Amino acid sequence: MSDATEREAPEVDADAWEKACAEDLAAEKARRRAQYGPPPGSAAEELRKLVDAVSDKLSGLQAPLLGAVAQGAVEQTLKQVVREAKAVVEPVIERNPDVFDHLAAAGSELLAAYRSAVTGQEDRWTRGDDEASGGARGGARGDDRPDEGPSSGEHIDLD
Numbered sequence: 001m002s003d004a005t006e007r008e009a010p011e012v013d014a015d016a017w018e019k020a021c022a023e024d025l026a027a028e029k030a031r032r033r034a035q036y037g038p039p040p041g042s043a044a045e046e047l048r049k050l051v052d053a054v055s056d057k058l059s060g061l062q063a064p065l066l067g068a069v070a071q072g073a074v075e076q077t078l079k080q081v082v083r084e085a086k087a088v089v090e091p092v093i094e095r096n097p098d099v100f101d102h103l104a105a106a107g108s109e110l111l112a113a114y115r116s117a118v119t120g121q122e123d124r125w126t127r128g129d130d131e132a133s134g135g136a137r138g139g140a141r142g143d144d145r146p147d148e149g150p151s152s153g154e155h156i157d158l159d
Helices: 003-008 016-036 043-059 068-095 097-127
Strands: none
Touching: 043 068, 043 097, 068 097
């Protein structure tokens, strides 16, 4: 190659794709924030907000049936309980913020599993046909016990 050919080639930005993706992502995040509002924080931040909201609500409670003296005592007790609860919760949140994210994810998975089990069982109950209850096998559990249909205390098999 000659020097003239090298000078004519435009410079290629090695990070052009990365920059374009970052710009697109930033624009999409801005669009979503405008449409849906700010995204929820981490589970630890949400727990902190919950504790603050509950403490604000408790401190604002009024007991109209109590006298003025009793009202003051109740308010002091509530404020002390709120302070103690915050003193217990805050250090746990500070030391283990990721734990709350994991617990929230685990709770979501358990809820999804429960919904799946309940939906399947409800489908079998509402259809009421042989195919839904296990057909020739005997029961929905896959053993020789007959499926007796819906009852108020029937065991739901999660296997």
